[in-house]
Amino acid sequence: MSLSAIIECVFFTAEAPLSLDRLCELLHEFERDEIKAALNVLVQSCDERDSGIHLVEVAGGWQYRTRPGYQTYVTRHIKAKSAKFSQSALETLAIVAYRQPITRAEVEHLRGVDCGGVLKSLLEKRLVKILGKKDIPGRPLIYGTSKEFLEIFGLKDLKSLPTLKEIQALEDVPHYERQEELPLGQVGVSEGEDLPLLFEA
C-alpha cells in the first residue's frame, strides 16, 4: 500500500477538489513532502499511460477529471449539463472575474447595458457571489467570482485566467494603421453629412 495509492483512493472518492493543505490534514501521518511527491507520481502516471482521466489542479485543489474530448462517449450514459452561456453572461462573468470586487453599476458602465438580470442568473448558478458591501455612499453590493466558477471553467485560481494582454494577442482582427482616408467612399457618407431616417415621423 503506497502513499500514492492512498492518495488515489482519497481523490477517487472526493466530491470536490482537495487542496494540498487539506490532503496533508487528512493524511496527517505522512509528511508534506512525501505527499507532494506522491501527488506528482499520480499526475505523471496519468500522463504516461494513455489514460482517459487525469489529475488536474482546479479551484485551488486537485481533482480527477476526464480529459476533454471524450464527451461524445460520456454523454451517452450521463446527461451533460446544458452549460450554455450566452454572450452577455460570458461578458459579465469576464468583467466580474477580472475586475472583482465590482459593483453592478461598474459592470453596467463597462457593458453599456443593464446587467441586473444577468447578475442574478450568475448568482443563481453560483458562478458569482456577493462579497459584501462597498464602503461608499449607498453601500452597494460588491460581486466576485465563486469557487464554482473556477471548478466549472477548470481554472487553478484567478491568477490563471488568461491576462487581457494575451487575449489581445489572440485576436485575429488586424490592427489598422491610422489612415488618412477612411473607407467612407464605399458607403457614400462623409463627415458632417446626412443623418439617418430614424427620427422621421
Place this chain on the structure above:
Amino acid sequence: MSLSAIIECVFFTAEAPLSLDRLCELLHEFERDEIKAALNVLVQSCDERDSGIHLVEVAGGWQYRTRPGYQTYVTRHIKAKSAKFSQSALETLAIVAYRQPITRAEVEHLRGVDCGGVLKSLLEKRLVKILGKKDIPGRPLIYGTSKEFLEIFGLKDLKSLPTLKEIQALEDVPHYERQEELPLGQVGVSEGEDLPLLFEA
C-alpha cells in the same frame, strides 16, 4: 484516444456498474471483441501499477472501486464531506439573520410550521445562538446569528448582509426601457439635415 481510454472515461462517470452488454450498446461503433480486450487492458493496468482503485466485476457489471484496505483513509475524508443546506434550514437561518433578535414562536409564525428541530440543528452547527430570554410571559428564548455565521458567509458584520431590496433590484427593469418613442424624435432631425441644437455645449 484509445478504446481503453474511452472505456475508462465511461466507467469513471458511471453511476452504477455497467455490464459488458450495456457497454457494447453505449459504444456501438466498436466490436464486442475489441471492447472485451480493452476492458482487460484496463483491469490489468490497475493491477500492474500499484493503484488504489481497481476495475472489478460486481452485480453483473464492471465498476471502479477503491481496493479493500484503504477505508481508513477514505472514510476520514468522506466524513468531512461538506454539508448541504436543506431549504427549511436555509429559510429558518434567513429569518433569524434578518429578524434577530427573534423568538422561536416568531420564526414559526413566519414559516407556518414547527421549527424546533431546525433551530436545534442550527444551534448545533453554531450558526445560531441564544441571545437571552424575552421579558414576556413564558420568557421565551431569543435567537440571533453567531460569529460563525458571519464567517461562513464571509461577512464583516451584520450590516453587510444584503437586503431584500438589493436582491429585488436585480430584477428591476430600467425605467427607460418601457418608453415607446425616443425623445430625440422631438428635435425633428431628418435625412440630409444638419445636427440639432439639442446638444449644444
Place this chain on the structure above:
Amino acid sequence: MHPGREGVQHHGRDVEPALLDGIGESYSVHFDKFDGPMDLLLHLIRKNELDICDIPIAVITRQYLDYIKLMKDLNLEVAGDFLVMAATLLQIKSRMLLPQVEPEEGEEEEADPRAELIRRLMEYQQYKEAGMVIGARALLGREVFVRTCSDPELLAAQNVEGPLEVSLFELVDAFRILLARIPAEHFHDVAAAETFSIADCINEILSLLQDRTTVQFDELVRDELTRERVIVTFLALLELCRLKMIRIFQEGHQGGIWFVPSVTQESVADSLLTSLE
C-alpha cells in the same frame, strides 16, 4: 465564435430600400442580436474595418442609427440602453461639428470629443474577448466530467457533516421566497438602507458583543456623533436592556456608560437543547 448569439436572419427584400441606401449594394441583412450598444458599435467598427482609435463618428453614428431603425422595423425590442448610446453618439458628432475652440494649455488630450467613448470601447472589447476565451474552455459538465458515485459502503459511512456550503445569495433568496409566500400583513421591510435604524443598531451592538464582554457607549457613537445616531443608539440599548440581553453600568454620576451581555450563551444553550427535544 459567438457562443450564444442568436442570429436573426433577414433578407433584404423585406427591408425598406431607403434604409439600405449607402450601406452596401446587394445588402442581405444578417441581423445579429447585439448584447447592447457597445457590442453593436464594435461590430460596426469591425465590419467597416475601422481603427477603433480613430472612429469616423459620422459614419458610425449613421450606421448605428440605421441598425436601431432596422430593429424597430423587425419589431425587435430596442432596449433603452441603445437609445442612450444613440444620444451619446449624436452629442459627440455635434461637438465635432462645432468650431474647434482653441485648446488651452494642458488640456489638449481631452479635446477630442470621442476620447471617452473610445476608451470605453477598447475596454469593453477586452472583456468581450475575455468572455469568449473563457467560454471556449472545456467546461465541467459539458466537455469534462468528474466522478459521480461513491462505493456503496463508503456512502453509508457519511453521516457526520463537514463544513457548510451555502452562499449568501441563497440565504437572501430563501428569505425573499419566504416573504413572497406569507401574507402581506406580516411583511415589513427588513432593512432601511438610507437611515440608521434601531434594528441596525441592535445588530451592530450584538456583533460587537460577540467578540467582547464589555462595550462602552461612547465607542458606538464615536465615529458618527450626530443627534440621530446618539438617539438611535440609546433607544437600541434600552430595547436590548428590556429584552434582558444586556446589563448597563455607569461609572458614577456623568461617568461612562458600559454594557455587558446579561447571559452567557453556553449556559442557556444547554437548557435550550433539552427543551427542544
